[in-house]
Amino acid sequence: MNVKKEEKTLISVVMPVYNAEDHLEESIESILSQSFENFEFIIIDDCSEDNSKEIIDKYRSKDKRIKLLRNEENKGATYSINKGIKKAKGKYIARMDADDISKKERLEKQYEFMEENEEVAALGTKAWNINEEGEKTNKRNVPETNEEIMNIITLMCPMIHPSVMLRKEKIEEVGLYNEDLRKAQDYDLWFRLAAKGYKMHNLQERLLLYRLEKGRSFKDRITETKIKWRGYKKLGIPIHKRYGIFIHLTLGLIPNFIMKKVYNKLRKFDPRER
Numbered sequence: 001m002n003v004k005k006e007e008k009t010l011i012s013v014v015m016p017v018y019n020a021e022d023h024l025e026e027s028i029e030s031i032l033s034q035s036f037e038n039f040e041f042i043i044i045d046d047c048s049e050d051n052s053k054e055i056i057d058k059y060r061s062k063d064k065r066i067k068l069l070r071n072e073e074n075k076g077a078t079y080s081i082n083k084g085i086k087k088a089k090g091k092y093i094a095r096m097d098a099d100d101i102s103k104k105e106r107l108e109k110q111y112e113f114m115e116e117n118e119e120v121a122a123l124g125t126k127a128w129n130i131n132e133e134g135e136k137t138n139k140r141n142v143p144e145t146n147e148e149i150m151n152i153i154t155l156m157c158p159m160i161h162p163s164v165m166l167r168k169e170k171i172e173e174v175g176l177y178n179e180d181l182r183k184a185q186d187y188d189l190w191f192r193l194a195a196k197g198y199k200m201h202n203l204q205e206r207l208l209l210y211r212l213e214k215g216r217s218f219k220d221r222i223t224e225t226k227i228k229w230r231g232y233k234k235l236g237i238p239i240h241k242r243y244g245i246f247i248h249l250t251l252g253l254i255p256n257f258i259m260k261k262v263y264n265k266l267r268k269f270d271p272r273e274r
Contacts, residue, residue, distance in 0.1 A: 007038055008089075009038065009039065009040050009089040009090045010038045010039065010090055010091055010092065010111065011036070011038065011039035011040075011090045011091070011092045011093075011094050011107055011111060011165070012039065012040050012042055012084070012085075012088030012089060012090030012092070012093050012094070012168075013031055013039055013040070013041045013042065013093075013094045013095075013096050013107075014042050014044070014081055014084035014085055014088065014093055014094070014095060014096070015027070015031075015041070015042070015043050015044070015084075015095075015096040015097065015098055016044045016046055016077045016080035016081055016084070016097075016098070017043055017044065017045050017046060017048060017052050017056065017098045018045075018046040018047070018048055018052070018074065018077070018080075018098075019048050019049060019050045019052060020048070020050075020052050020098035020099060021048075021050045021051045021052050021055060022099070022132075023098065023099040023100075023211065024052055024055050024056070024098050024099075025055055025059075026101055026134070027096065027097070027098050027099060027100055027101060027102075028041075028043075028055070028056070028059050028066075029059075030100075030101045030102045030103075030104075031096060031102055032059065032063055032065070032066075033104055034102070034104060034105075034106065034107045034108070035104050035105050035107070035108045036107040036108035036111055039065060039090065039094070039107060040065050040067055040088070040089060040090060041063075041065050041066045041067065042067050042069065042084040042087060042088060043056050043066060043067070043068050043069070043084075044068075044069045044070070044071065044080035044081070044083055044084050045068060045069070045070045045071065046071050046074050046075060046076065046077070046079075046080045047070070047071050047072065047073050047074045047075075052098075053068075053070070056068055067087070069083060069084065069087065071083070076179075076182045077182070077185070078177050078178070078179050078181055078182060078185045079179050081095070081177055081185075082176045082177050082179060085168070085171070085172075085176055086176075088168065090168065091167070091168060092110075092111065092114055092165050092166065092167060092168060093165065093166040093168050093171065094106075094107060094110065094164075094165045094166075095161060095162050095163070095164045095165075095166070096162055097161075097162040097211075099211040100162045100208055100209060100210055100211055101130075101134070101208070101209035102207065102208055102209075103206070103207045103208065103209075105207065106125065106163075106207040106208065107165075109203060109205065109207065110123050110125070110165040110203065110207075111165070113201070113203060114165060114167065117201070119198075119199045120146075120167070120199050120200065120201045121166065121167045121170035121171070121193050121198035121199060121200065122159065122164055122165070122166050122167070122170075122171075122189075122190070122193060122198070122200045122201075123164065123165045123166075123200070123201050123202070123203065124142060124159035124160050124161075124163045124164045124165075124200075124201075124202040124203070125142075125160065125163040125202060125203045125205055125206065125207040125208055126139070126140060126141055126142055126160075126163075126202065126203070126204055126205060126206045126207070126208075127139075127140040127160050127163055127206055127207070127208040127209065127210040128140065128206050128208070128209050128210065129210055129211075129212050130209045130210065130211050130212070131211070131212065132211070134209070134211075136209070137212070139206070140160060140206075140210055142158060142159060142160060142202040143158055143202060144201065144202050144203075144204050145201060146199040146200055146201060149190075149200050149201075149202070150194060153190060153191070153194065153231070154228065154231070154232065154235075154237065157184070157186065157187045157190070157224075158190065158200070158202075159186065159190060159200065159202060160208065160210060161186035162208060162210065163207060163208040163210070164186070170193065170196075170198050171189065171193070173196065174189070174192045174193060174196055174198075175192070177189055181223065181227070183220050183223050183224070184220070184223055184224045184227050187224060187227050187228075187231075188227045188230075188231070191227065191228075191230070191231030191234055191235070192234065194231075194234075194235060195231075195234035195235055
């Protein structure tokens with residue numbers, strides 16, 4: 001899809017960066033080579049101490065769609081994402097992380113879906129998990145429809161954050177991301193969108209290569225548990241039905257290498273791929 005660059009910006013890609021030199025070039029190139037061209041690429045350097053800024057400057061000198069914002073001190077991804085959204089001119093916000101890779105047709109397919117489905121506030125995709133070398137390790141599946149998402153949201157995060165495209169006006173209505181959270185800020189946002197009655201959806205195509213993080217700490221699980229508890233309250237779920245909290249905490253006691261296997265089993269929503 002070829003779109004004239006002088007037209008009104010339709011998509012703002014927002015990517016926080018902190019000491020990401022190892023994979024940053026590949027991530028940037030995957031956005032700049034998108035089949036959909038009418039976007040601005042807002043990169044927020046969160047006071048990196050490696051060569052990230054030099055890498056960004058190299059690409060910025062070649063492509064005017066890149067807009068660099070820089071934090072004077074390290075403020076975290078949540079603050080940086082909100083900073084990018086506040087500067088964004090696009091109708092849609094496309095999230096991206098500095099170590100992941102977007103497939104060439106990602107923005108085009110998400111834009112077309114969002115234009116045809118005005119009730120959807122957040123649109124994610126399936127993904128491939130990849131390792132440090134960029135090799136595919138396994139499939140990462142997510143529920144498709146809003147109904148399926150709502151059926152699973154109380155147990156686990158139903159969307160892959162760096163794959164998501166957001167309707168800017170809707171996330172502004174719910175107050176953007178919660179800057180008190182450094183982890184699971186996306187999960188919190190999904191709950192708040194759901195509580196407002198906004199719909200979410202996941203394309204059943206693998207449009208992102210997702211580089212796996214190291215195992216989550218028990219502290220991270222406590223944070224997610226708090227988010228779930230607040231989310232249950234927002235959705236009006238009675239206390240006696242908030243069993244997902246106890247499941248989550250119990251799973252948090254399981255060693256990470258076992259948990260990864262369990263988690264990947266739970267992620268296989270599509271029976272055709274089993």
